[in-house]
Every structure is written in C-alpha cells, then in structure tokens.
Amino acid sequence: MKPRTRRGGGRPTIADVARLAGVGAITVSRALREPERVSESLRKQIQQAVEELGYLPDPNARALASARAEVFGVLVPSLTNNVFAEVVRGIYDSLSDSPFRVQLANTHYSGLEEERLLQLFLSQRPAALIVSGIDQTEAARRLLDNAGCPVVQIMEIGPDPVDMMIGFSHFEGGRVATNHMIEAGYRRVGFLGARMDPRSQRRLAGYRAAMEAAGLFDPRLVTTTPVLSSVTLGRDLFRDALAKMPSLDGVFCNNDDLALGVLFECHRASIAVPQTIGITGFNDLDMMQVAFPSVTSIRTHRYEIGRQAVTMALAAIGGERPENRIKDLGFDLKRRESTARPADR
Amino acid sequence: MKPRTRRGGGRPTIADVARLAGVGAITVSRALREPERVSESLRKQIQQAVEELGYLPDPNARALASARAEVFGVLVPSLTNNVFAEVVRGIYDSLSDSPFRVQLANTHYSGLEEERLLQLFLSQRPAALIVSGIDQTEAARRLLDNAGCPVVQIMEIGPDPVDMMIGFSHFEGGRVATNHMIEAGYRRVGFLGARMDPRSQRRLAGYRAAMEAAGLFDPRLVTTTPVLSSVTLGRDLFRDALAKMPSLDGVFCNNDDLALGVLFECHRASIAVPQTIGITGFNDLDMMQVAFPSVTSIRTHRYEIGRQAVTMALAAIGGERPENRIKDLGFDLKRRESTARPADR
DNA sequence: TTGTACGCGTTATCAA
C-alpha cells in the first residue's frame, strides 16, 4: 500500500528542500531556525533550494512537532471600541515582522467568555498571552498561572500580576481629571459613566476621592448605566443628570464618546461651555482637540501599550526576565477650552 | 529506545479518550466530527470520557492530518477605522460558535502587503478567505483564484468576483449623497476626500457624475489628499476648499470623520449649517444623528456585511453553491439637519 | 458501524 498522491496538494516540503540541497531534512530545519548552527556553505545551498522551490514551512506541522505554536493569544473586551482597536493595532504592527501570528478574540466584557476563550487558546500552546485588565475570574487566573508561557496583562496596573503588566492607573486618571475641574472652579461636578466595567469603576473611585477630598462629593452627582457607551448615551445620561441636579456645573465623563454627547447636547440646549458647564472626557480621541469648543481629556497611550506588551512578551520568550514586571505608562491631562472657565465668573 | 516522556506535556490525547471509553481512536475522532456516524451508545461513552479527561482536540494535529485548517483568513486595510472594526466584529461574532478560528491581518491599504499576507495565509490552507475590496494586485488575484477554498470579497461589489462578493456600490453612494444635496438646493457642492483608496475614488466618481448631470461640476470643487482620514484633516481640507472657492455652499465628505471636522470648523468660524454650508458624510457613525446639527450621511451595513460574508463562506464550505454570488446590501441615505436648507433662502 | 495501518510535515533526541 504505497502512498498514492501527496495529500498536502503538492506543496514543497522540507524533504524536497533537503533533497535538492543534498542534505538531511533536519539540517534544513536548523538552517531556517538557528542559522548560526549550520555551516556557511550548507546554509547557502539550503537557502538557494528554499528559494528555488518557494518553500514555506508548515506552521501546523511545526507546532505539532515542537509542541509550541508561534502564536500570540490576544483577548480584548471589544473590537470596535477605539481604545482597544488601537491596542490591537499596536500588537499587530509589532508582530508583523516576526514569525508570530496573532490569535485575537473578543470577550465582550464577559469574564466567562474570557475563561472559555482562554481555554481554547491554551489548547494551541501559544507562545504568549495578552489579556485585558486585571480582573480575571478565579478560573481564568488559574489558567493563566499555569499557561506555561509569558502572560501580559494590559491597560491597567495592579499589585498582583500573573506575570507582567503594562498600563496605567485608572483611579489616578479619574482623580487627576476631577481635580483639574475643581481647580478650574467647578463645584458641582457630575460623573457620567457607561458600561461600568472594572476600569470605569476605578475612574469613578478616583473621581469620588477627588470630590471627597474637596468636600464636594454628593452621590446624586453620579449617573451611571451598564449599557454600552455611545455618543447618544452621553446625551441621555447628561439629560438625566441635569434633571436630577439642575445646579450641575460640570461633568467628568467616563470616556470621550459620552463627553461628545454632552457637548452636542449643550449646543442643542444652548448651554454655554465652558461657562455654564465644564466637560472633561477620557482617552483623548483625535477629535477632542478639534471639537468646538475643544474638549479637555485624559490622553492614554494605548497604541504604545500594545506595542510594548509585545516587546515585553518577546523578551520573556527570549529568556529575559526583567526586574520590572509592572510598567506604568501613565497618562496626560490635556487641558482644553471645555474646562477653561473665565476667572471672573 | 523507548519513549521517555511525552513531548506534549501530558495533555490528554485522542488515544487516552479512546482507551478510557474502550474504543478505537478513530471512533473518538468520528464521534467528535460526525456524531451521526457513531452509534448512540458509543457516542455517550466517548462523550463522558472526553469530559472526564477534559480532552480538547489539538487544532494543529488536526490541520496537519486533514491538510485543511479550521481557519478563516481575513484581510482588512485598517483595524482602527470604525467601518472595518465593525466588519471584523461581525465576522468574529458569526464565527464564535463554530469550530473555525479567525486569522486576521492588516494590509494598511497596501496591495503589496495584501499579497504577502495572502501568501502567508495560504500556507495554512484556510477553510475560507475574506478580503476587502475588489482591487487586488494581479499576483494576489492569481493567489485567490487558486486558493482552493471559498473566497469572499467584501465592502464592494463589481462585475468579476473571484468567487463571492458582498457589499454595495460606492459609486452609487456618492451619487445619491450628491444628488440629495443638489435637490436640497445646494449648488456649489465640494467634495472632500482623504486617503483616496479605490472605494473613495468610486465615491468621488459618483459625486462627479451627479454634479455633471446637473451641470454643476467644477474641478476646483474637489479637494483630496492621500493622507489618512481624521477629524482634524476634515477641518483642514474644509479650510483649503473654502480658500480655493469661497462661494462653496456645501460639502460631500468621503466619510464621517471629515464631516465632523467640517462641522466643528463651521461652529468655530460661525458658519451657519445648513444655511450657509450643507454637510453630508459617509458611513453614518452613531454620533452623526446626535451631532448638532445632526449630520446627513449614507448609512452602510458593515456589521451585516461581516456576518453575511461568513454565512456565505460557511455555505460554500458546506458544499452549497449559491446562484447569486454577488450580494448587494445597499445603503440608506439618512437625511438630517445638516442639509435641511430652509426653502425660503 | 468500527477498527487497523499509515502518513501528514516538522522537530527532539541521540549518536556519529
């Protein structure tokens, strides 16, 4: 019972290359992965044979034989949220010239989905794992602890990393944004929050800390919803907040989408910004500096987070174990017209 | 020379399941892939053994043995552009309950990158391929023709599909948007375009056709740039257009980002919208209907395009060959305040 | 309906 046709469809294999180059298959394999361990002359012959045949290694066979896939597993809570879209772009860009592929999945802000996907990913023995946030479920945490590969938690930092972390403090972001509004002269500053995932909660905590420190906190100033964030929602939340507390003189928005909704509603209702209402957003989307009036926001470095998460993982794969497993990329407060309240008011 | 340790790290394999269930390995394999071809009793035993061991099939071994990976290759020109982010989300959502994984890559609007990535993808023998647009390079086109799997071209439709297509006519979109402005009473309607990829070019062609049909076309009305689109750029292009042609009374923007930039600039410069300048965008982002004034736009069904692209590919994988290989999902003109010019002007 | 033998393309191991 001899093999009839090659099942693979006739693509050149490593054996073909080896034959053409007049060497053993394993030498071809080595020449491709660890060129320095193969003599110069053979390396050249092999290189030529590879090009002549247009040989491409089969990633599946490679993964099977080495029990390790050249894959980065990436878990994010949303694909359309611009913040995560940019993180993902950073990851892809950093990996495009490496042999590693990206395996991306959307957890839809669900810990259980994250767990399920993690299990799925792990079945491929990824080279590294990048997960969002620090609030994994217990089961997910266990999976990560035993992943057997570098793990990077992104977007946030906290005291107890699985392995490595890169991000910034959302609590501090909320505190700084709120303090800025207080310093700018606003007193009845509301908090507008959508979806209220863990990072939103921490921004809210930062807001509350700042307000309490100034003796200005009032629970009626806080308006939140579990609904997904959108510009439309920003408008609605703002209306609710205003109805609840007509003396509101500013809002710190959980993110820029909401802030934009507030801005548009102010235009529509002829509410003067920043005179009557001050607005601060979060993330600093491109458009915030072009808006009229331009909108104060907290600039976060999400593309860079994606890039450096990859850098850290790559280093760990290479055997380096950095002293500093937690990287705080911080954020920048961008002061703009929407909180530039005239002093003489 | 007996096998010492399992290289794989001790995960249960199909053989372990077979042993525990007291059947042959191939029966386990079948029970998992074609349950109807295995007797009820064995199926139950196997199912139990699978759960007891926590067995998960190794996708790499599976791909190697079957010469076909359970992977959808997806090529998009941008990850952060909201339009493609939603397409991608639709694809992921539709595939999340299937055995198929997604292999996503970013072509950065480059035909050459697309070619390179296509080659990379093909080396994995994907189950299907989803590519953006219809303007592949010749080499890419050849690769697609010989892909040996269903291919879906998305976002656009055209006369000569590789295999299947789903999208809409960008030319018609441009034409309808422009006609609407003409009918609303605008005469010196400018075109603002960024990046000018093939789809943007076709929208421009649609704009031109509409303007020429009305005897209103003037090349000086067209302002474009190869630069990536952004809200900031919308403002800048608008300023340029106005400087070039102060009598401008409307703009059709290649996309909503630009339209928003125009809107903000009008606020800043105290230009009345829609009285002095009318604005129409493209894609109809959520925020367009909340903006003040709300902005007329062409609503495109990108999430649905992602979903249905998967549906079509899945059907083809299942052996169905639909009569209709080209699916036009169309678009909707959303008339809003930004083009509601008072009749008595 | 179920099982046996073998091959998929590559890498790990060990010897030369």
Next chain:
DNA sequence: TTGATAACGCGTACAA
C-alpha cells in the same frame, strides 16, 4: 556540525 530515527496527535483509506 550533521544525520538517522522516532515521535507529535490526528485523519484518510481501506478492510472487517
């Protein structure tokens, strides 16, 4: 530095 051999875990082909 190079090579022979044996896995890696699964599916295909064919026989029972």
